Amino acid sequence: MLTEERYKVVCIATRWNVRAALDLISIHAEQHVRGVQPRASLNPFIALAAFAAWERFLSDLGAAATIPEEMWDDKGLGNGKLGPGHLRLTGGLPYQPKALNGYLRNRGVLSGDVSDGWAALLANSWAGVTPKGWRYAEYAQDPDAFHAALNSAAAVRNGAAHMALPGNVTMPAKANPASSELGELELDEDAMSEPTFYWTNDAEAATVQNGHARLVTALCVQLIDSSIVHIAKASGWNSRCYRLPGAWFAAKVPAREARYAGVEFWGGRALHRVV
Known part of the structure; x- marks a missing residue:
């Protein structure tokens, strides 16, 4: 107990x-x-x-x-x-x-x-x-x-x-025998049935x-x-x-909180806090 x-x-x-x-x-x-x-x-x-x-x-x-x-x-x-x-x-x-x-x-x-x-x-x-x-x-x-x-x-x-991140070739792939360049990777159809990580973003480069x-x-x-x-x-x-x-x-951490004073953790929005 x-x-x-x-x-x-x-x-x-x-x-x-x-x-x-x-x-x-x-x-x-x-x-x-x-x-x-x-x-x-x-x-x-x-x-x-x-x-x-x-x-x-x-x-x-x-x-x-x-x-x-x-x-x-x-x-x-x-x-x-x-x-x-x-x-x-x-x-x-x-x-x-x-x-x-x-x-x-x-x-x-x-x-x-x-x-x-x-x-x-x-x-x-x-x-x-x-x-x-x-x-x-x-x-x-x-x-x-x-x-x-x-x-x-x-x-x-x-x-x-597991470092299965955007930019780390998160889709199952195999190297093209004709080239060792990362840019020449092609999808391995046999591996497509395995669990994979998919990422969505609007950044200029692959990232979380x-x-x-x-x-x-x-x-x-x-x-x-x-x-x-x-x-x-x-x-x-x-x-x-x-x-x-x-x-x-808080939408913006108050100045009295020295460690995070002024930080907007949630994009300027306050989270819900139960009562």
């Missing part, structure tokens, strides 16, 4: 993990430029860090609810003990409600479904650094919107983790665009925060003590 003290430890670790993705966005935004820049290499790993923070949050919840007291590590020191960052999610598509709701219930995190508390602004496109096509959705009324958003975000995460990475990050930030609130309320705890900082949801 999850205790409030352990929940606090998980939420603190989660905040640090989310901050890694926001740090990368902030670095990317330090100077406005046009065209393809070296900073474009940050984009897939922004999405990777954001989705990893989401999955790590889920895994840490399960760990916090099940690890025996004598084995619990609340300081992240290791020393043969287990705590946030130690256990991994198991099962197919563990980030999807069908799997994660059962995972959390079976481990005593909460008795209901964590997805019941999900509400978010979901973007479905992007232009440059700006996510586009925002619409508000609640899981209770539109579960398919969240399923699709999570699957799309997971595809970007997988592409980043920053707006796409921010879209994934926005999804994960809202899912983490709404889950924190839902679990806390279901347990009778004060969610204000544990949720992500409100400034991270």
